[in-house]
Amino acid sequence: MKLITHYVLRNMSLHRARSIGAFLAYLVIMVFFAAELSMLDDFRISNETALDGIFGTHDGIFCTETPNVEQYGDFEATGVMAVKFTGTKDSEITDRLIIAGNADDTAVNLCSITAVEGRLPKTENEIALERSLHDILFPNSAVGDNISINITSSEKSQAVFLLCGIVNDFSGYQWDSSGNKPEMPNALVGGKCVDAMYYFVSVKGNVTGTDRAVFLPNQRNSLDLMNSMFGISSDNSAAILSVVLIMFVLISFVAVLFVFSRMNGKELGVLRSAGFDEKSVSAISAIRLSLLIVPALILGAVGGCAITMIRAGMVHCISIIKLAAFIVFSVVILCVAEIYWVKKGFRRPVNCELRKSPPKTGVKVTSSDPIWLYSLRSYIMNGQEISACAVTTFLAVMLLSISVSVNAQMRSTILQMERPYDMSVLFTDRTVTTLNVSRYNAGLSEQEFQALKNKGADVIGIKRQYVYELGVSDDSGDIYSDSRNDDIKQDMERLGFSDQDIFALRINGLDDDSVNYISGHIIDGEIDRIGLQTGTQAIWVSSGGADEHSVGDVIRLGFVVNSDPDEPSYDKMKYYEISVTICAVANFPFDSPDRKARALYDCIEGGLIWSDKAFENIGIQKGYDAVYLWFPEDNSAVYRLINDFQSHYGSLFHTTDYMHEQQVRTEITSQIEMVSVVFISGIAAVSLISFAVVTASRAAQRRKVYGYLRAAGLTGWQMFRLLMAENGISIAVSILSGAVLGWLLVCFLQIPMSGGWLIAVMAAGYAVVTACVCAIIAYRICRVSIAECIR
Amino acid sequence: MITINEVKKCYTLGENNSVPALDGVSFEINDGELVFVMGKSGSGKSTLLHILGGIDRPTSGIIKYGDIEITSLSERKLALFRRDNIGFVFQDYNLVPELTASENIKYPVLLAGRKPDRRLWEHLISTLELGDRLEHLPSQLSGGQQQRVAIARALISDPQVILCDEPTGNLDSEAAENVQNMLFRLNSDLKKTVVIVTHDSDFARKGKRTITLMDGRIT
Numbered sequence A: 001m002k003l004i005t006h007y008v009l010r011n012m013s014l015h016r017a018r019s020i021g022a023f024l025a026y027l028v029i030m031v032f033f034a035a036e037l038s039m040l041d042d043f044r045i046s047n048e049t050a051l052d053g054i055f056g057t058h059d060g061i062f063c064t065e066t067p068n069v070e071q072y073g074d075f076e077a078t079g080v081m082a083v084k085f086t087g088t089k090d091s092e093i094t095d096r097l098i099i100a101g102n103a104d105d106t107a108v109n110l111c112s113i114t115a116v117e118g119r120l121p122k123t124e125n126e127i128a129l130e131r132s133l134h135d136i137l138f139p140n141s142a143v144g145d146n147i148s149i150n151i152t153s154s155e156k157s158q159a160v161f162l163l164c165g166i167v168n169d170f171s172g173y174q175w176d177s178s179g180n181k182p183e184m185p186n187a188l189v190g191g192k193c194v195d196a197m198y199y200f201v202s203v204k205g206n207v208t209g210t211d212r213a214v215f216l217p218n219q220r221n222s223l224d225l226m227n228s229m230f231g232i233s234s235d236n237s238a239a240i241l242s243v244v245l246i247m248f249v250l251i252s253f254v255a256v257l258f259v260f261s262r263m264n265g266k267e268l269g270v271l272r273s274a275g276f277d278e279k280s281v282s283a284i285s286a287i288r289l290s291l292l293i294v295p296a297l298i299l300g301a302v303g304g305c306a307i308t309m310i311r312a313g314m315v316h317c318i319s320i321i322k323l324a325a326f327i328v329f330s331v332v333i334l335c336v337a338e339i340y341w342v343k344k345g346f347r348r349p350v351n352c353e354l355r356k357s358p359p360k361t362g363v364k365v366t367s368s369d370p371i372w373l374y375s376l377r378s379y380i381m382n383g384q385e386i387s388a389c390a391v392t393t394f395l396a397v398m399l400l401s402i403s404v405s406v407n408a409q410m411r412s413t414i415l416q417m418e419r420p421y422d423m424s425v426l427f428t429d430r431t432v433t434t435l436n437v438s439r440y441n442a443g444l445s446e447q448e449f450q451a452l453k454n455k456g457a458d459v460i461g462i463k464r465q466y467v468y469e470l471g472v473s474d475d476s477g478d479i480y481s482d483s484r485n486d487d488i489k490q491d492m493e494r495l496g497f498s499d500q501d502i503f504a505l506r507i508n509g510l511d512d513d514s515v516n517y518i519s520g521h522i523i524d525g526e527i528d529r530i531g532l533q534t535g536t537q538a539i540w541v542s543s544g545g546a547d548e549h550s551v552g553d554v555i556r557l558g559f560v561v562n563s564d565p566d567e568p569s570y571d572k573m574k575y576y577e578i579s580v581t582i583c584a585v586a587n588f589p590f591d592s593p594d595r596k597a598r599a600l601y602d603c604i605e606g607g608l609i610w611s612d613k614a615f616e617n618i619g620i621q622k623g624y625d626a627v628y629l630w631f632p633e634d635n636s637a638v639y640r641l642i643n644d645f646q647s648h649y650g651s652l653f654h655t656t657d658y659m660h661e662q663q664v665r666t667e668i669t670s671q672i673e674m675v676s677v678v679f680i681s682g683i684a685a686v687s688l689i690s691f692a693v694v695t696a697s698r699a700a701q702r703r704k705v706y707g708y709l710r711a712a713g714l715t716g717w718q719m720f721r722l723l724m725a726e727n728g729i730s731i732a733v734s735i736l737s738g739a740v741l742g743w744l745l746v747c748f749l750q751i752p753m754s755g756g757w758l759i760a761v762m763a764a765g766y767a768v769v770t771a772c773v774c775a776i777i778a779y780r781i782c783r784v785s786i787a788e789c790i791r
Numbered sequence B: 001m002i003t004i005n006e007v008k009k010c011y012t013l014g015e016n017n018s019v020p021a022l023d024g025v026s027f028e029i030n031d032g033e034l035v036f037v038m039g040k041s042g043s044g045k046s047t048l049l050h051i052l053g054g055i056d057r058p059t060s061g062i063i064k065y066g067d068i069e070i071t072s073l074s075e076r077k078l079a080l081f082r083r084d085n086i087g088f089v090f091q092d093y094n095l096v097p098e099l100t101a102s103e104n105i106k107y108p109v110l111l112a113g114r115k116p117d118r119r120l121w122e123h124l125i126s127t128l129e130l131g132d133r134l135e136h137l138p139s140q141l142s143g144g145q146q147q148r149v150a151i152a153r154a155l156i157s158d159p160q161v162i163l164c165d166e167p168t169g170n171l172d173s174e175a176a177e178n179v180q181n182m183l184f185r186l187n188s189d190l191k192k193t194v195v196i197v198t199h200d201s202d203f204a205r206k207g208k209r210t211i212t213l214m215d216g217r218i219t
Helices: A002-014 A016-055 A069-074 A105-110 A131-137 A222-228 A235-263 A265-273 A278-312 A317-346 A349-353 A370-381 A383-417 A423-427 A436-440 A446-453 A484-495 A512-519 A529-534 A593-606 A612-617 A636-648 A660-701 A703-711 A716-748 A756-783 A786-790 B045-052 B075-085 B101-111 B118-127 B143-155 B173-189 B201-205
Strands: A061-064 A081-085 A096-100 A115-118 A126-130 A146-150 A158-167 A197-200 A459-462 A522-525 A537-541 A554-562 A573-586 A608-610 A627-629 A653-655 B002-012 B018-029 B034-039 B060-065 B086-089 B161-165 B193-197 B209-214
Touching: A002 A016, A002 A278, A016 A235, A016 A278, A016 A317, A016 A660, A126 A131, A131 A158, A235 A278, A235 A317, A235 A383, A235 A660, A265 A278, A278 A317, A370 A716, A370 B101, A383 A660, A383 A716, A383 A756, A660 A703, A660 A716, A660 A756, A703 A716, A703 A756, A703 A786, A716 A756, A716 B075, A786 B045, B002 B045, B018 B045, B018 B060, B034 B045, B034 B173, B034 B201, B045 B161, B045 B193, B075 B086, B086 B143, B101 B118, B101 B143, B118 B143, B143 B173, B161 B173, B173 B193
Parallel strands: A126 A158, A459 A554, A537 A573, A537 A608, A554 A627, B034 B193, B034 B209, B086 B161, B161 B193
Antiparallel strands: A061 A197, A081 A096, A096 A126, A115 A158, A146 A158, A522 A573, A554 A573, A573 A653, B002 B018, B002 B060
């Protein structure tokens, strides 16, 4: 053993260049592999929560318009599921909530749910009922009893639940049982789902019956996003990518090994003929290989993880475990392969005379061009070595073809993600009633609100804007069916708007009822109706808090519109501000839920500016009252609206605040892109490195032949041509077939393509780079002394 | 005429450790002359031949073929010069294993973009008795046959100078004798300038001029 080790060390020392070449090949490949693998892990592990945090405050929204709890069976929710129960019992209309499933903290906090008796559900067969619903439906059942609920549209006719708790009456929702649409924080109501409530609840795991579930696109949950990010972020896809990557890297390793193994053939043959038995020769090969690859792979893994850490800040344990397992696996595989080749080549001492010549097959292949003659003959007679190179190239190009397509699709998805409030998805198939248009509005996020708020101390309120919809009204007749219509028309005439513009906006308009109602609560100043309607005046809704304003104060209001109706995105979102003067201060009692809703509705429309405290009094989160303005079907209306704003309100100007949310979103999307780019560049780098190593190694093996050819007058350019011709056929075939197969797989996997040209460009680029590699090797060969080559 | 003037060649074996292979060698070779270069192993014979043939460059000194100073030629011009003017015969033949005997012979001419001269081709094939071996791969030829192919290859472009590095070193006595006779005939019949590096003193004794090297110097 000592002799063997001594020989191996001496051999590696004597063949430093060869050893260093192999070491670097393994090292660099491993660096890319480790970086990619750890990034995949890092991304896979962190993306779910990160994306949830960024692409939506909540995990998802689902709604049901069921008149019964029949839809319960369609949802396989592990989180809280809230179903509005609107069935009847003893002719009494109920309008209550049932909670079933595992109530998680987020949803519970969000919905302000508290158990007044028992506890909240923890498993799917448990249920908690609102107190009033319990009293109506199951007055004789107590917590701990089993109750059964009819499920009319499910296969089961009846579902049995354990009544685990009684919860409060959800007053925090501002539940409006009078038929008016409730103003609810975090809730969206509208259109056909007039009886439905949308709750922000955590729905994790599989959600079936998605025709009933609505996910707001701006609040994409991770599942939605991952599915659209094929190959990048989903668990399965990440696993598939990892396996593909591992296989690819292993093949690259074996290709490199194969060539290096043949370079050592002469020495092993000499040893074999000198009396070394098979085991000894195999041991030499295994030790030599291990000495090369073990440190190379470990260092490569460390380097790759370092890249990930620099980029992402952490490397998960799972990555390290995977990499360690891969190193062990690789070493074993490579050693077995090496020993196999050695045994196959040197089993019998007669083989130790070394490979004297290639077989005669292929002699018939000929060409009048000496470069092609040699190249074709070499290609035919040394097929194994070239095949090793060709296989890696083929796989690389195929993977790259798929990857660039996925990347293009991913970019497209990211662009779509940047459409924060894509209401067209939500409302496409809905019939909307007039004046329900407010339900088209989506609130600003807290960050957006804060971005406006932080602009200055004077920004104390956010102006809600409504888009009025004319074309899709299911009401007959005018836009407004009551006296408000005339009021608005009169207002518009006073303001100088044409009839065509009426549909577009009604800004700060107050109807007579509202004026009368507000007038009764004015404690200072007077209502300036025209001023309110033109946006130059506002009423301050006082609540006795610290943030009071008085008559005459000038305050600034902010709101948001999207400047590009075709492609709404944060980039194209503009923040507008308007300066208004407080003309009056009012104080409302807010003594009943109905009155609250009505007051809020009127006052927000009517230009009343609410103090924070006043909002709190009626349970409104002010952050969600700021409105993103986007017309769902005909965005030209938005333009007209903006133009009208700008023409009629001289104090209107827009700001260019950059939102925190956008920054975070950018970070996430750049992270996704980084994973994709690293994957593509990793594959390209690994394959090009293995190509370069294999080609350089083959050139080194043939240095004597090349030396002779150069002695016979082969110029540098001819050497380049020779190398290109020798490798070109296999490379061209590999690239072409890889690109075609990749394209077919892309079609098969139904990945939307931005165009086949992308694959063509990639393949052409790959070909150019391989040509450059050949040129460099040719240059290197020409720089080596001919005398050294033929010595 | 080939002029070798103060040619030195040092091999570097690490920092501050260079080994002189040739140490100020100067001599001339007339056109059509047959010159043997002898010396012990490591005396610089092969190095001298490589430098003479332009496949290695001297550390210092000048080599001229007539008026052409090959030591100052660029790599490309040197390659073209070798292709047209110099033929090499090596001890271990250095045939391209993937090419048949005929292709090995023709290869230098093909590289130059020409076709082999038919008369010269036929003359070489008949003289070197390779007619029935032309389609064989090197691995299917004996040592003597391979060396004859190598000689034919060296001559196919009709170079004026033939440089032979121990051309009979790997051959048995009968094959060696044949090769020796061929090289003599090249010189006598075709008036080629032939430089032969050899260990074989009997072989060298048949020539008119012998240069002996010792430790990189002519003795």
